[in-house]
Amino acid sequence: MAHAVFRPSRFAGAAGLVAWLALAAPAGAQLNAYNPYADSQQHLPPVAPDGTLRWGTFYKSAAIQKAYERLWDLGACRNTNMAITVPVERNKVAIDSLPEEDFRGVVVGATGTLRGGMIAFTTAADDGSTFVAALHPAGVSKLAVSGPLPATALRPGLTVRIHAEVDKKGIAAEPLTMLDVITPPAGFKPTAIEPGRAETIVGTITRYSAGTLHVQVATGKIRRLTIPIAAAAAVRVDAGQLDLVAPGDLVSLTGRVWRGEGCLAEGTVFASVATVTKPELADAAPAVDERLGARTR
16 A cells, blocks of 8 residues: 555444444544554555545454554564464455445534544434444545534634624624634635724634623734624534534535444445535424435445
8 A cells, every 4th residue: 555544443333333422522533544664655645636535544453453563563573474464454445445425414423623533424214324424534525514503602712704893992882693603714814903894804702601702813903802792693604624513414425435344333434525514593403304315426
């Protein structure tokens, strides 16, 4: 292999999915790149010139691979003992050779970040099959999250885009009636705020309480904003962050699927594209759409 190796989380199988969801933390579902031949091998970039993602190798059993890595580090195995090398080779799955499928379903849970995070979802099949979608460890999977959010979901650290007018102290007289939670593109630079002028502002939430939003802007003389929010304000998300994905969201994704030994739940989907749509707030717990399901590309 001439590219990075993909290693699953320490959990395996359907029972592992339950444990993973119970932890619901990035540390419990890491996708780590490791190659025992890295000292003598050139790595290819995670994205091919045609835009295809390169995933590398999936290990059916993390225990077998770890044991082999220990032997390699000790110098006890250099691909000469067939009793070791044959099981090691059989333990590998070339992800890039797996079939690519399209899925539609309802999110059960999500953990981690765009770099190697996971989304568990249930399809509308008769048996309600549950799959786990893995995002690429290099952060090159495309994730889009959109739809309405309740104002109670606003929290420190989220980036928001608002249209407001503030005074020289950064205080807005008029309450916001709408705002967007966004993920700024790489290299984004906000513009400085001018007092007394209604304008589009992009900043990071530092606090939200009692109907008042506190926002930090990264440039200009006015950097700390205090803005009231109307009780019926519309909050929408248009972002690419996994921590905004929640149970009940609808998901459609494309990825290479492994349903064999070592997969999570009914199958591990190595997702290249994932689109998450949040339900309307009046339908916060929607039934599974009959049109949802998995279909081979």
